[in-house]
Amino acid sequence: MAVEISTVTNLSEFLKQKETKPGSEYIDGKIVQKPMPKGKHSRLQLKLCNSINSCGETKEIAYAFPELRCSFGVRSIIPDIAVFRWSRIPFDPDGEVPNDFLLHPDWTIEILSPEQSSNRVIGNILYCLQSQTELGWLIDPVDRSILVFQSGQQPELFQGSKKLPVLEELNLDLTAETIFAWLKMTGA
Numbered sequence: 001m002a003v004e005i006s007t008v009t010n011l012s013e014f015l016k017q018k019e020t021k022p023g024s025e026y027i028d029g030k031i032v033q034k035p036m037p038k039g040k041h042s043r044l045q046l047k048l049c050n051s052i053n054s055c056g057e058t059k060e061i062a063y064a065f066p067e068l069r070c071s072f073g074v075r076s077i078i079p080d081i082a083v084f085r086w087s088r089i090p091f092d093p094d095g096e097v098p099n100d101f102l103l104h105p106d107w108t109i110e111i112l113s114p115e116q117s118s119n120r121v122i123g124n125i126l127y128c129l130q131s132q133t134e135l136g137w138l139i140d141p142v143d144r145s146i147l148v149f150q151s152g153q154q155p156e157l158f159q160g161s162k163k164l165p166v167l168e169e170l171n172l173d174l175t176a177e178t179i180f181a182w183l184k185m186t187g188a
Contacts, residue, residue, distance in 0.1 A: 011074055023067065026076040027124070034078060034116075040141045040183055041111045045080050047182040048109060051172065052083060060086040061169045062106070072104045073131055077124050083107035083167065104128055107135040107167055114142065125149050135165060144180045 014026040024033045037045065049064040056062035068082045082105035092098045108128045110121045118138070125136035129151055136149035146158045148165055158164055164174045 011071060011076055014076055015071060023069065023078045025078055025124070026071075027120070028075075032120070035113045037080075037111075038113065041080070041113055043183060043185075044111050044139060044141065044179065048081055048179070051174065052081075052166075052170065055172050056083075056086070056170055062086055062167055063089060064109075065101075068101060068105075070101050070103065070105055072102060073127070075124070075127055077127070079105060079108040079124070079128075080111045081107075081109035083109070085167065085169070104131040104133045106133060107137075108133055109137045109139065111139045111141065122147075135167060137164070139179070141180070141183070144176060146176050146179070 009029075011026055014031060017031075020033055022034045022036045024031050026032075045066055049066050052062065052064035056064070062083055062085050064081050064083045066081055067078055069076060069078050070082050071077075082101070084101075085106050088103065088106065090098055090101065090103065105128065108125055110125060112118060112121060118140075121138060125133075125138060126149070128136055129149055132151075134151050138147040138149075139145075140147070144159060146164060148156050148158055150156075150165060158176045161175045161177045164176065164179075166172045166174065
């Protein structure tokens with residue numbers, strides 16, 4: 001279960017505080033610490049980032065950042081994976097990735113941990129969609145499903161071999177079946 005640490009008066013005050021491990025999010029005026037990622041979570045997070053980046057980075061289409069703090073509107077969240085179109089990555093004057101991302105991701109991906117509240121995680125995905133994020137995934141390793149949220153549409157549950165929606169520019173064929181097969185590391 002996520003642990004509520006304390007309250008602060010605003011996002012600016014929260015961003016001045018020292019980082020915690022695991023990271024904490026600022027949601028509705030409260031500081032909530034995320035649970036420590038475990039094996040299945042880590043495996044899926046790495047494989048998804050690698051898959052997205054292998055087709056998105058070379059052509060400068062998009063990039064998937066693991067555990068990146070995104071602060072926008074009145075929240076500061078840490079999606080398990082935050083995907084940004086290349087044109088929206090706020091590179092610093094030297095052309096390097098900045099430390100602070102004060103904007104919403106184009107695609108937010110959350111991998112549900114057993115001790116996490118699904119409603120709190122869905123709340124962050126919905127907040128992103130209200131802030132112009134196009135796509136959100138909630139991956140549930142327990143029931144091998146992916147709940148997909150797309151701007152302006154009803155959520156859709158994906159299981160098995162049905163192709164998952166991704167950012168339009170990415171040439172990436174993923175299914176729930178493919179993603180959960182990554183949990184078995186033989187022959188990977």
